[in-house]
Amino acid sequence: MKVNIRLIKKNRIYSEEFKREIVSLFEKGTYSTLQLEKLYGICNSSIYNWIYKFSTFNEPGQRVIEMKISSTQKVKELEDRIRELERSVGQKQIKIDYLEKMIDLAKTELHIDIKKNSATPQSNGLDQTKKK
Structure with missing residues (x-):
């Protein structure tokens, strides 16, 4: 007898408050999108979608580009x-x-x-x- 096993896709639903909190952490420069992705286990594209939707700085038709070195890392290097x-x-x-x-x-x-x-x-x- 052959067992048919499939992986079930997990669809996570996040509250709007949580999404706005993630966007505010990004905007403050506390964390980069990569750090947020690893910290919260959220897909990178989802974070960018939330930034486009909830950001106070982002204007329609503009794309957010993040530098490789986050601002927090730059500050730490300068303090050192x-x-x-x-x-x-x-x-x-x-x-x-x-x-x-x-x-x-x-x-x-x-x-x-x-x-x-x-x-x-x-x-x-x-x-x-x-x-x-």
Whole structure:
């Protein structure tokens, strides 16, 4: 005896409120259509149909084109770049403070004037500055 097995297509019916929520998540830039598709298990074409139907920004006759990199991913990349630059600036500031302290120590303990004023004569490089 041969059994006839067929897959039953699942037709899902979504409320208008749910559709509008999905469209608002897309419009806010919280999620891309691909992310919404994976998150909610909704077909990509359905999401685009809802965008065309319920979007406040979409005008009739215009097509929505989504960039590969979503805006949230761009923001995350920019925030990472900002953190990296702030860390770099912090390290440079520590180095500057260290070098300024070394210059002050050289002046007070070794009597070497590394920071020159514009009024001081140019050094020949061999003589130490005179003790005051």
